[in-house]
Amino acid sequence: MPLPHLTQAHAPLTREVEVMNQHGLRESIFIPAERDLTVYVDKRELVTLMTLGGHPEWLVLGYLLNQRLVASVDDIESITVDWDVGAASVKTRHGIHRIEDRTAHKVVTTGCGQGSVFGHLMDDVDSIRLPPDAVLRQSSLYDIVNTIRLRDTTYKVAGSVHACALFVGGKLQFFVEDVGRHNAVDTIAGWMAINEAPTLHRSRGSLPPEGADPAWGGPAPDRPSGLPAGERVFYTTGRLTSEMVIKSAQMGVPVVISRSGITQMGLEVAQRVGLCAIGRATHMRFLCYSHPQRIVFDAVPKPLGVAPVAAVA
Amino acid sequence: MPLPHLTQAHAPLTREVEVMNQHGLRESIFIPAERDLTVYVDKRELVTLMTLGGHPEWLVLGYLLNQRLVASVDDIESITVDWDVGAASVKTRHGIHRIEDRTAHKVVTTGCGQGSVFGHLMDDVDSIRLPPDAVLRQSSLYDIVNTIRLRDTTYKVAGSVHACALFVGGKLQFFVEDVGRHNAVDTIAGWMAINEAPTLHRSRGSLPPEGADPAWGGPAPDRPSGLPAGERVFYTTGRLTSEMVIKSAQMGVPVVISRSGITQMGLEVAQRVGLCAIGRATHMRFLCYSHPQRIVFDAVPKPLGVAPVAAVA
Numbered sequence: 001m002p003l004p005h006l007t008q009a010h011a012p013l014t015r016e017v018e019v020m021n022q023h024g025l026r027e028s029i030f031i032p033a034e035r036d037l038t039v040y041v042d043k044r045e046l047v048t049l050m051t052l053g054g055h056p057e058w059l060v061l062g063y064l065l066n067q068r069l070v071a072s073v074d075d076i077e078s079i080t081v082d083w084d085v086g087a088a089s090v091k092t093r094h095g096i097h098r099i100e101d102r103t104a105h106k107v108v109t110t111g112c113g114q115g116s117v118f119g120h121l122m123d124d125v126d127s128i129r130l131p132p133d134a135v136l137r138q139s140s141l142y143d144i145v146n147t148i149r150l151r152d153t154t155y156k157v158a159g160s161v162h163a164c165a166l167f168v169g170g171k172l173q174f175f176v177e178d179v180g181r182h183n184a185v186d187t188i189a190g191w192m193a194i195n196e197a198p199t200l201h202r203s204r205g206s207l208p209p210e211g212a213d214p215a216w217g218g219p220a221p222d223r224p225s226g227l228p229a230g231e232r233v234f235y236t237t238g239r240l241t242s243e244m245v246i247k248s249a250q251m252g253v254p255v256v257i258s259r260s261g262i263t264q265m266g267l268e269v270a271q272r273v274g275l276c277a278i279g280r281a282t283h284m285r286f287l288c289y290s291h292p293q294r295i296v297f298d299a300v301p302k303p304l305g306v307a308p309v310a311a312v313a
Numbered sequence: 314m315p316l317p318h319l320t321q322a323h324a325p326l327t328r329e330v331e332v333m334n335q336h337g338l339r340e341s342i343f344i345p346a347e348r349d350l351t352v353y354v355d356k357r358e359l360v361t362l363m364t365l366g367g368h369p370e371w372l373v374l375g376y377l378l379n380q381r382l383v384a385s386v387d388d389i390e391s392i393t394v395d396w397d398v399g400a401a402s403v404k405t406r407h408g409i410h411r412i413e414d415r416t417a418h419k420v421v422t423t424g425c426g427q428g429s430v431f432g433h434l435m436d437d438v439d440s441i442r443l444p445p446d447a448v449l450r451q452s453s454l455y456d457i458v459n460t461i462r463l464r465d466t467t468y469k470v471a472g473s474v475h476a477c478a479l480f481v482g483g484k485l486q487f488f489v490e491d492v493g494r495h496n497a498v499d500t501i502a503g504w505m506a507i508n509e510a511p512t513l514h515r516s517r518g519s520l521p522p523e524g525a526d527p528a529w530g531g532p533a534p535d536r537p538s539g540l541p542a543g544e545r546v547f548y549t550t551g552r553l554t555s556e557m558v559i560k561s562a563q564m565g566v567p568v569v570i571s572r573s574g575i576t577q578m579g580l581e582v583a584q585r586v587g588l589c590a591i592g593r594a595t596h597m598r599f600l601c602y603s604h605p606q607r608i609v610f611d612a613v614p615k616p617l618g619v620a621p622v623a624a625v626a
Binding site: 027029031034159241262263264265285286292297301 | 328332334344451472552555579605610614616
C-alpha cells in the first residue's frame, strides 16, 4: 500500500514583537508562533491542536496514532494542511470505526497543561514489549545531549518551546520543536510511522527534498527496513510525565532522556514497561530513574580532585 | 446560599525514590507525586485529572468554572474527594444543563501538553472587561518575584512542578503547585470563587483551619467583600499561552507575571483583553509584552557602570 500523501505546509516559526523592559525601554524580541489547527477526519471535526506549526502533517498523523484512533499509516490516504484556514483534512481509507465512542473518554493529563487523551491510553501499557536487551552507552548519552545543545533551535531564538528528538544508533534522525511537548512527541510518532513503513512504501508518498538535512525528517536512507527498536533513544526537553512515557513506549523506544525531571506516574509507567528513564541530563550529569541496567557506564566522569581513572565498562 | 461543602483531602506531595547517577552510584531524591482524580458530576463521569493533589477540591471547582460547566459556586452543593479511590464526587444543586453538548467540543491547547478545553473558551474573550485603571508598581512586581523566590516549595524539593499564585494589593493570597500548570491556575480559580462569594457565604462552608497560613487558601480575613479586581496580580512559573491568558482574564486579573515567556496566541489574547502580560521575570529583570501602560515604573534599576539615579515615577 502506498504511503499516505502528506502536504508540506509551511509557516513562520517565530514572530518579532516589541516589548518593554525593566528600564521602561522598548526592545524587539522573537516569540514562538502558535496557531490553531483544526483536524477534520473524513470531513468530521475531531479536535483543534495549538501548534508551532513546524511539521503539521506528521503532528496530525502522530496524534491519530498515539490516540489509537488509527492503527497504522495504512489507514490514512492523505493529510492536507492549509494554514490559510488553519485546517488539517485527513482522508482515511476505510473510515474510523466507532469514532464517537472512542473519543468519548477524556483523561486530562499533566502535560504541563491538561492533555486530552481519547481512549484508554493506560490500557495499552501492559501489552507493550520493549526490546529486553536494548542498552545505551553513557558515551552515547553524552553525545546525544551535546548534539541537542549545539543545534540551532527556535528555543534559542524565541524560548517557550519544547524540543523532542529521535536518535537511532546514536545518530539524530529527527528533531522537532513545538509549543506543546505532546505535540512534539506526536510529531515524532508521525515521522516514525512513515519511516517504519516497509521499503516498498517509500517508492512514493511524501519523501524529503533532495539533499535535505537528515533531521528534516525524511526516511533514513541507510535504514531501508525501518528503525531498529533496540537502538532508539528519545530525547525531550520536557518532563517525563506518564503520558510522555506511555507514548515513548508505544513507539517502541526503550530509553528516554530528558533535560527535566520525572513525575510519580511517569516513573511508575517506566518501571512497568521496562523503559530506562533518564532525567536532569545536562553536560556530564544525569539521573537514571528506572532500569539502570540498560545503561553501559563506559564514560564515568572523573571524581573531582582525584587523578584521572580509566572509564569503567 | 451557603458555600459548597468541600472536603479537605490530603495526600503526600512528594515521594522519595532511589536513582542512579552518572557515576553509577545510587542516591535518594524526591519526585513530585502525581495521581489521577476522576471527577464525577452528579454521579456522571466527566474527566480524569492528573494532579499533584495539593488542593483537589479547589482544583475541581476551578476546573468546572474555567470550563464554563458551572457559572458560580452557587451551583455546587458539595465536592467530596476520596484519594483511596481517586475520585472527586461533585453534587450540583440543579444539575448541569446540556452537559453532553457542552463537553463535546474539544480544543487541545498548548499547555505544554494538550489541554482539553470543553466549550468555546475563546468565545468568552470579547465579553471580558478588565479594570481599565488597574496598574502594577514595578516595586510591587519585584516584591512579588522575591516572595515567590523565598518560599518553601515542592519545586525546591522535587522539581517538575509549576507554581501559580494570586497576589492582591501586593500581598500573597494563595499559592499552589501542581504537575500541570493548568491545574494550578484552575485551583486558584476555585479558591477565588469561594473568596469572591459575598460575606454571608463565609459564615459556613469550608473555612480554613484556625491560624492557618493565609496562603493556605482561606478567605482573606481583611477583605470580607471579596478581592478587589484592580489589585489582583497572577503569578505563574509557566509560559503565558493563550489558555493561561484567557483563564487569567476570566478571573478578572489585569496583570499576569511569568518566570517564563509568552506564545503568539497568548500575546494576541492579552492584547485583545487589555491584560498586562509580563514575562521573563527574575530578580530585577522582566519583559512586558502587552499593555505596558499598566506598569508604574517606580523602581527602574540603575544602569550598569553609572552612578545611582533617583527612581523614576
